[in-house]
Structures are given as structure tokens and as C-alpha cells.
Amino acid sequence: MRYSGFSIIKQALTGHKSWPKAWRTPDPKPAYDYIIVGGGGHGLSTAYYLASVYGAKNIAVLEKGWLGSGNIGRNTTIIRSNYLLDGNVPFYEMSLKLWEGLEQDFNYNAMVSQRGIINLYHSDSQRDAYARRGNAMIMNGADAEMLDQDALRKLYPDLNYDNARFPIMGGLAQWRGGSVRHDAVAWGYARGADRLGVDIIQNCEVTDFIMEKGACTGVVTNKGKIMGKKIGVAVAGSTTKVMSKTGMRLPIESHVLQAFVSEGLKPIIPGVITYGMGHFYISQSDKGGLVFGGDIDGYNSYAQRGNLPVVEHVCEGGIAMMPYIGKAKMLRMWGGIMDMSMDGSPIIDKTGIDNLYLNTGWCYGGFKATPASGYCFAHLLANDEPHENAAALRLDRFSTGAVIDERGAGAQPNLH
């Protein structure tokens, strides 16, 4: 059934009795052309684009839990393409463009809301760094605008302009940035993929790869062996665990990132805004909750929870920027596991094992990348060569030095 205003009215008048399942719950077939390991945002979008753009048939998505149970279900929902470096900007700009047409494409309202993102600057050197970034964005076809304090005051009149430890001088705006209802992205891709015939198999955990003559020919799961001609792994947070079956050592460490949401409040923060002297980003959801976050906890962890020092640190950044959120009450804090790469940028590449492909290293920027990640991973799976916008996201870039290190922090994952 196609979703529309009409379908809702019709169902409302008939007691909502004939809504179909959003997706099927098929049993796995013995073999597929494509197996996508991981039913999170990236895995589902990969399957969706494989089917819708690359015309692939006979696709399975294997998810160990419930679909969308990974980081697509626990993030701060921000979309943007305000990156600096050549390897990143075209990719994230592609993603932003895909977001812009996504809902009509997969017939699901994921509430893509381009209310704008502003990165504040607090010194001349930071302003210049943002100018460099804004110019890089424009050269890549993205939008960017420098705001001085006067322009910023019009949008955010109550920031701490007058008593700040670090003055708020202005910001770099990307008006096409914003937020998206994160769960709906997983559901929209899942429903879209399902309608194109993709088998989404939940509660199906991959426990091993089947190897024949150095090539990967299938996977072993708790629902039995499933053979595949091509196998793509997109299991953020579990990448090392899954890929360790192949013996690969990867340029990633797993870290916990906490995120926070306040109780519902009447709208007070129009867009996404980030503080520049301490890591803090915030937006307000359509339900009224302030959704915010900051740094990762900074130590290797597979526990989806963090600790208090970072909570306090994040809140300090928030109050430094907007002292009027003091009485907003934090309702929930949670942690997600990030595959932090050695340069802070992702990997979409072949693995060196025939038929096995890898999508990982999203650090804590994976949500906004969901459409382009799936699109480019689908391209790689279908064509055996990288999509032009993901050509730099290679696994071997550490040995060549062609790293994409936005922060200039080097091979220390907790700094990215």
C-alpha cells in the first residue's frame, strides 16, 4: 500500500483495520546474489539502492537484532555536509542531496527538516578556519554562509554574547543542514527495500563467513548457512567482531558516544547549533526535546553506556553557549558504539578477500551519511569499483598516507 493522506483518511474511516505490515518477515532462502550483513541504516539503504538504482534482485539483509537497532536508532539525528577535505565533502554533499529527495523516493515521511546548522566561532583563527571550510564546501557545490554576530543574534538572540569565557563572534551556517527523524529512516528504507523484494531477515546473526579458495561465498548464521555471490558488511559497532572471523585487523577502535535528550519543551532552538570551544551540538526535535551531544567518552568500549565526566563536560559546553537551557531537564542519556577510524573518516571498500566488501569507520558521523553510504556501497557491490564520490574512502589510505583527517589529530581514534 502506498502511503498518502488519502490512505490515512480511508483507514481512519474504516477503523485502521487493513494497514499492511510495513515489511515482511521472510525466512532466509538458501542463496542470494547479494547478502548485506547488518540491518541498520547503512545496510538497509545499501539494499534499497542495490534494488532501486542498480537493478539488483535477490538481495538479503541479515540483522542480528531488530532492524534499525544500531546507531540509526541512537544518534542526534543531524544531517549536514559541512566538511573540509576533498575526500569527504563530495560524499557528504551527495548524501545531503539524497536526503532532500528521500521521502518522495521511498514514500515514507522521515521528517527531513532543513532548519540549518550553524557552527559558532570564537576567535579570528577559528573564523578563518571556518572560512576555509565554507569555501571548500562551495567549491564542492554545497552551501555555506559566514554569519557575523549581528546576523547570528537575529536567529539566536539569547546566546551568551555578553559574559562568555570565549566570545561568540559568529558562525558558519549551512542552511541545508538540519535533522531527520532517525528511526523513520530505517523504517523507510526497510519498507522501500521490502517492497522491491529485498528479504530483510531479523534476529539472524552472522557467526562466520564461508570461504572457498580465498573467496567468500556465504555466511553462517543462527538460521543456517546462507550462500551469497557478493557479501557486504555494514555493521557499525560490531565491525571488528564480525570481521575478525576473516582474520583481518582493521584501522578502527570501538568507542562509546553518549547522546542526550531533554524533556519536551516548547520550541526555543530553531535549528542545529554547535559550540566551538568545547564539543557540543544541539537541536530541538519536533516533539520538543532538546537533543544534544558532545565528545566520545574516549576509551575503547562495547558497552552502550558512558560515564559521568563526559556528561558534565557536554553540559558545560551547552550552558556556556546558551545559559537559558539550564532548567531544561535531561530525560535520557544513552550510548552508542562508534567504529572510530584512524583518521576520523569512513571506509567503503573491497577487503582483499574476493566477494567480501566492507563499510565501516563512520566514527560518529554515520547517520548523516546513511543515504550516500548505502548508495556508494551498493555501487561498489554492483560494479566492483568505487562510486566517484567515495573513491577516497579506501582501506589502504593509511599505508599510502592519503588519509582524510579533518581534525588533524593523527592515528589516535579518540581524538577524531
Add this chain to the structure above:
Amino acid sequence: MIINHPLLGPRDASEFYYIGDAAMIMRPDAKPDDHSAETMAAFDSYQHHRDNPHGFHRELWYHEQGDRSWLIVTRNTTTHEITKVELARDVKLKGGL
């Protein structure tokens, strides 16, 4: 978290700075102006590849807001339980990991 510093006793983890895998103490050897592929591969792996285990992980913590010891902490990455804390210096002097 609380790290039981071998010299100072229990200390809050927020006093420490973390860099990750204790394998970082095992820097490969290189000759001067060493252009060999083996050396490059050894450093590439040393610098970029991680075991990143589920479970016990030996890792480097620096008591920056304390006595400035580099420690090797053995900690479970799924439960955060810490089972051993050593001075990095001692581990390295005894031949490393």
C-alpha cells in the same frame, strides 16, 4: 571509572588521558633512512591496525592530572571491569607485552 594506580591507589579515570591499545609501546625498529618495505609495513601496522577486542583489552592511560605515569590497564571493553594496572615502564623494561 576508577583506576587503581599501582603507586597512588584508586583514582578517578577523569584524571587520566587515554590513547588506546597498549601495543603502542611496541614500536618497531628501523635503521636510519630505512626504506625497506618491511619496515614501512611494520610501522603501518603498528600505527594503524588494532585488535579492538570484545573483552579484555590492555590499554594505555596517562595520569596527566596526577603523577604523570603512563599505565597499562587491563580492562574489559564490554563490562569496563579492570583486572590489572601496571606501570608502562615496568612492562616495557620486562620485554614488553
Add this chain to the structure above:
Amino acid sequence: MAKTFRLKGGQINRKTPLNFSFNGKGFSGFEGDTLASALLANGVHLVGRSFKYHRPRGILSAGIEEPNALMTIGTGADADPNTRATVTELYEGLTAKSQNHIGPLGFDLMAINDRLSNFLTAGFYYKTFMWPAAFWEKVYEPIIRYAAGLGALSGEDDPSRYDKGYLHCDVLVIGGGATGLMAALTAGRAGLKVVLADEDFRLGGRLNAENDVIAGQKGADWAREISAELAAMPNVRVMTRTTIYGAYDHGIYGALERVGEHKSDQSGTRQILWRVYSKRAILAAGSIERPIAFQDNDRPGIMLAGAVRQYANRFAVAAGDNVSIFTNNNDGWRTAHDLSAHGVHIAAIIDTRHHPLDGEGLSAPKDCRVITGAGIAGTKGRLRVNSLTTTTGETIKTDAIAVSGGWSPTVHLTCHQRGRPRWRDDIAAFVPSGDLPMGMVVAGAANGEVSLSECLSSGHDAAAALARDLGKSVKKTPLPKVEDEPSFGIEACWHIPPKNGRAWVDFQNDVTTKDIILAEKEGFTAVEHLKRYTTLGMATDQGKTANIPGLAVMAEITGKTIPEVGTTIFRPPYSPVPIAAFVGRATGKNYMPTRLTPSHQWAKDRGAVFIEVGPWYRAQWYPEPGETHWLESVNREVIATRSAVGICDVSTLGKIDIKGKDAGEFINRIYANGFAKLPVGKTRYGLMLREDGFVMDDGTTARLAEHHYVMTTTTANAVGVYRHLDFCRQALWPELDVAIISTTDQFAQFAVAGPHSRKLISRIVDDGFDLSNEAFPFMAAAELTVCGGVPARLFRISFSGELAYELAVPAGYGNSLAETLMAAGEDLGVTPYGLEALNVMRIEKGHPTAAELTGQISAHHLGMERMLSKTKDFIGATLARRAELTRADGYRLVGLKTIDPEAMLTAGAHFLDRGAATRRENDLGWMTSVAYSPMVGSSIGLGFVKDGHNRFGDVIRATDFVRGTDIEVEIVHPHFVDPEGKRLHD
């Protein structure tokens, strides 16, 4: 006078009446009331509107689980939205306002949504509002956002004060009810250091709400007695109004103590955020009653039975004149019994069980209709329930319904480290599993104990066991005896399917059983899908009353057991914590510590304009009278320095003393260029790489003695370089005999630069120190004394490109050294210069700083590839050879000079060839630093240009799209002034 619902007795202080207002209307209550109990005493049930349908809502509970009675307390900047009236302690002058309605509370214009509820089912918005695409931000979303949220922030800076603290204890007892009191008493008597925390302002928990008899006295009195004993123990800290909101690693708990918000005078500290470090913790958090869903079960006047009992017994308030009971367990009967004892008429008891109270002591009050094996089929009453209809078809007039669906143990904290609770059929509830946070045990109702005597014994036993575990002996003491305990006798019943209406599960988020059925129909059966699709349990109460009934309904329609459906993960905080509480006093200027250099006062006295540089404040320039623009000041400072002598405070540079027999070897391994042959008394520029071959930092290192070196780092990297050195020293090469110490704070350091600098320095060095070019040439270093015996370090190094020195003295002499230099150089035209002039001069000389050393830059990019030693291994040696770092056509640091002398360059501009289109492929690089050079007479810059060293003389464009400039520049060598470096050696 309006009718009062105040009863006799209770734990309120009738001698202290308190006035308060609700929605502008004045009321009064008593000390010991909550806002909710005081409102109920005045007959006010209607207190809010639901989130989605704007249904009229009343007080449901008497605790933190309250979904309906959310209010804004206070006005103006003090306004505190979304505050639960059920836990808000009444104080004189309290002002409360209801939330989330347009127009008066009794006639909310947004209630139109309720009429549209058939269209606004779970997830309806995912299915529509997609066309046309541009309408989302412009039309649909603004409407949705207009309706968003409950309370409102004032928009003003939060004026309240918050503090933070740390507590250490052997045992943290969480919850001060019967179990917690018994546990704290046992632990306290055993001599353990105990913290007992309870969110209520009165210890006792349910003892205050019930009529239990313990050790021959009323439970509440027993609690008072034990509280007093605990308060008198020096090893016990009793914390009321304190919520343990989270369980973190290694026995650390987060606590929020509300110390001021219950006072009329709100000027003191409002809340204290504690971090509690415990060896062990006993969770004695009790349990939370849950409702049963039935048609129109959300009307004001429909409450939890335990809450109705609590209002009667503790607050002496009747929920109504004619109360009905709806229950699936014996607790409902207890409510009937207690209310009846207070003289409140019980209209009916409707029990879902067919044979309740077999062999039990409780009985129905007089004149009370008892209907068993039945449920409620519907209710009436727009703003307050006025009747109910049973499933047996009877309509009963009633003004309040007390609903008891059983009790859910408060397992939240046991789940904060991802422990999953397990289901117990006999009590129809989840109880903690064995997978608890380290050091935690659970006792009492939180652990599924249903009787008071079991609670007391489990509290005692838990404390005794861990006291022994911690090496204390525990004296055997008999437990206090509990009299006449009723049994529980629950037979699970979660909802009565509505015939033609809706039955609410999650009151605040307006989730009904219909929504759950729809979610199942559409395949959202996994518990997390259910929650996310319907928003069940995601409101401010986090589903404390809603989650289990919601799961139960899903279990029923899918034919699964409740544990098969699953549990959602409880996340911290247990109850909401203000963001400001996590911040404490680190607000405004106190956001980050402030570092001032030793001569800050001197600079301030001279009128310096300061700028934040990381934690430092540094002098940016020193305006003179008559100067109207900063550039005037900076040009003057540059010219004075280049023509006479200037002094600049460079104390913020990182300074590291390195000593030991192997210090030279150590430094040689750290820097990329050779240091093995640095003689005593000399300084050398050093380039430091990270192990991945990119540039980490640069600076100078001087050898002051055979085994003593002094390293300087950039201001920005002072901490990182020290940490790196310590890592190399301890973890890589512990066999080397090296010791290091940071002396950044121990020395004040000044650059003295310009043609007259030697003359100036010579006037302050103590007798006999030879400053001649021969004796103290470029790059010389020495320890000496100045100004008559002040120990000092002198380096002949130059960042400005002039004949220059850097002079370091112990920090305490910094201020007077600045004054002395200024006085001594008056006739030489000595001029203080700030960070801006320093920057101009270093750009004129092409020296990189933080703007160039971004961590993404290699030695090749800087044009310093020849510094990479070929005669040693060093940190970064191997990976610096990677192809991308060394490619011949890669970025190179160059100078940029405007063609139009009037044009002003900007840092951050990108380079394009003339005529090249604005495309990524045409991006040649970017401008890193710019300055107006009074020596060149135009704006100059440094930047990275692809293949830049083969493009000297080319004219390209510096295009700054975001600032709207496009300026032609010539690529030049990055040495604009004295390119041969003659002045350095004069």
C-alpha cells in the same frame, strides 16, 4: 469557603499553613504537603492536558512516576517547566501554572486534536505530509512544532546556583523506605560509612502512606525513630530530597540533592550534583504501582489506588467523596479499607478476579457495591470523572476511581549497565536479574518482596552480608515485628478492551491500546519498534507506569509471554536532571580556567587589549593615545621593533626541562632533524613529527649543560608535546636515563627583538656577561643572572627575523622584568608588542605557526623535507616517507603577495587559477595566514599551494566565497623581509 477534602490526621503540619497559587488562583495548604496533595485538598483534580490529544488530565500518582500533573513552577527567569506536582514540596508563595493548552485549562483550543484522533494514530505522520516536498519545512513542520513540547523555558539565563560535590562511602543505600532504613541501620550499626539517599523530603517511603504497624507503633512513627537514630550516627549521612539518578562504572553513582528549590527564598544553592563513590550499594527503591487500561481511563479523578491511599494516610486528603476501586489484587481493597476508615464513602469495588480475598482478612466497607470478575467498561465526565460503567453493565456514580494493576519493582538502576530484568509470574512483574552493576545488591520491594516483613528482613540481610564482606562484624538483633499484613494476591489483568473508545496505556504521550494493536498490525512488534513507533514510554515519565502494561498488551495480541516480547532498556537518569546541575558553577567566565602570564598586570596597566588563546589571555596589542584602529597600533609596534627594539611576552610557550645522561639521545630520537651534535651553550630549531609522519610541533631546544636541555614548544601544543615526551620516555624507551619536567608555569619569558636588542639586554645582564656577536652569537644559549642576581636563561633566537633574544626568569620576576626592560630601554625607543605584531613579523619571515601546523601537514608541505635526518631513526621517520606525504606535486608553503596594493587578503580563501571555474578539481590550496605588512606596504599571506615551489611568480586568485572577495596574488617565497637572514646574525 470552598469545600475542602482535607481529612483528619496525616503527616502535615497544620500549624504552618502555606499560600500558593495555581493558574493565578490562590489556594492554601500545609507544611508537609506536596503541590499535588494541596491541590487535591482543595478539590482540584484537573491539572493539565495530554501531549497529543490535549485531553483534560488529573493527578494520577503521588510520586516521580506522575505522567499528568506536570507544571511550570515559578515565573520569569526562575520558571521551572515540567515539574511534577506530586513531588513538589509546597512552600509559601509557590506559583504553579498548568502547561500545554491554548486558552484556559478547562477549555483548551487544541483539544480539537482529540476529535481528530482517528487520523492521528501511531505513526500517522510517517505516512503523509510528503507532498509537495518543500512544504515540510514551510507548512507541516511549523504546525507540528507549534504543538510540540509541554512546558516552556523562559528564554532567560538560568539565575539559579548549582553546586557539585563528591562523596565516598562503604555503602550507598538507595531509598529510605522500610527496606532502606533497615539496611542503613544495620550497616550503620556495623560501623560502615553509609550514605542513605531518598528522593522524598521525608524518610519512610510507603510507611508514610500505609497504616502498617511495626514493633507496636505506626510505621511512619517507626520510620521517624529510625531516621533519628541514623541521623545521630557519625558514620551515616542521611540525604533526603536526593535522587540517585544513575549507576555508573565501578560503584560510582550520580545523585541530585535538591537543597533549595523547596524554599520560598530561592537565592541559595538550588541543587547539588553529587558523585558518590561507593564500595557497595543496596538498591531499596521500592516499587511503582501501575494502572489497568480501560475505556476513558484518563479522566481527572482516576488515580492509582496506592496514591489515593497515600494522599489519605500521609497528606490527610480524600481523592473524592464517593470513591470507587478497580483492582486486580488485594491492594485495591486496602485502599477501600483505609479510605473508609477516614470516613470516605466507597461507591464500589470492582475486582477483575472472580474469587478475591479467599481467606483474607480484608473486607468491603459498608454500603459498598462489590463486583467481582468484572472490569470497567467506560467512564463519563469531561473535566472530572462522574460515573463509571462496569463490564457487567452497571453504571455507578463516582467522583474518583482508585485503580490498582499491581506493582512494578523499581529496577531502573539495575539496568543502567545493561542488566536485563527477569519476569516473575507470581507477582506479575519484572524483578532484577543477577546481572547487576558491580557492587550492587537489591533488597525489598525493588527485588520483588511483597510483604513488609520480607522487606525489613531483606534490607537487614543485604546490609549484614556486605558488612561482613567488608570485614565488619554484625551483631544479631531481632527484626522489628510487623502486625496484620495483608497479602498481595495479584491475578494479572492489564486492560479491558474498549467497546467504542480508547483505553490509555501511556497517559502523557497519549498511547492507547489501539495504537499498540496498530503497531502490531504493521509489524512493529519488537519491543523497541513498539516503543519508537507509538512513543510508548518515551515521555517525561519514561514509561514508569506505562511500559509494563504496554508490553502486556503486545504480548496478549501476539500470543507471546511478556518476557518474550522483551523489556526496553532503562537509561539514566532515573528521573530528569536539570542540565545546569551537571554544570555547577562552571558557567559564564568560569566555563574554563583562566591562565594569565606572570606579567599580565604590567600589560594590563599599559592598556593592552587581550585575547583568549586556549586557556590563556595574551596581549594582542598595546594601543597608544590617539590610535583609533588596531592596525595603527600593530603597525607602530612592528616598525618600532624592526627599527629599534620591541619586547613581547612569550611566556605561554611550552617549556620542558630535560635532564639525564641520555637526554641528548632522547631528544635526538624525538626530533626529525639531528640533535646529537648540539654543543653546550647552543640552541637549535627542531621539527617534531607524530609517528604517522605528519608534523606535530616545532620549537627550539637549547643545551644548557652536558646533561641538561630546555625545550620550547608552541603555545597550542605545550600539553600534547609534554605528554608525547613522557610517553616516549616511559613506554618506548624506559632504558634511557632521562627525566623531564614541565616548567611552563615556572618561567616568564620575553622576546627582545630589534636592532637595539643587544644594547637593551646588555643593560640588564649582570657584570661580566659577554653579549658580543662573537661570544654570544646567533643560536647561543646560556644560564646567567640579570638585574643584580636574578637567575635567568638567555637564548639568541628570533621569531621576528631581527637580531633578537628570548630571556626567561623565574615567574615571580616576570612582571618586574617587563618594567625593568621598559625603563632600561626608554632612550632606545623600546616598545611592547603583542600577539598581532608578533604574527605580522613571523608571516613576513614565513615562519609557520598553529595556522599552518594543522596536523594535516608534512615536512614536505612546509618545504622542510631536508630537515628529515637520514642518519638516525626518529619518531615519524618511516611513515613520513609515505607517498602522499612526499609527492612532488603536493601542497607547498608559499608566500602570497597582492597585485593590487590596496587589496586585503583573508585567511581561509582558496586558490584558483585565473579563469578557472569554481570546482573542486580546480582547487589549488588555501590561505593559512595573512597580515598587513608595513615593511612590504601591502597585505601579504602564507598559504599552501599545490606544486607551489614550481609556481613562484605565477599570479593566481585568492577567492573567499563566503566573504565575497576574489583577489589576484602572486606566488612568492615566504620570506618577505630580509630573505638572507642577515639581521639575525648581526
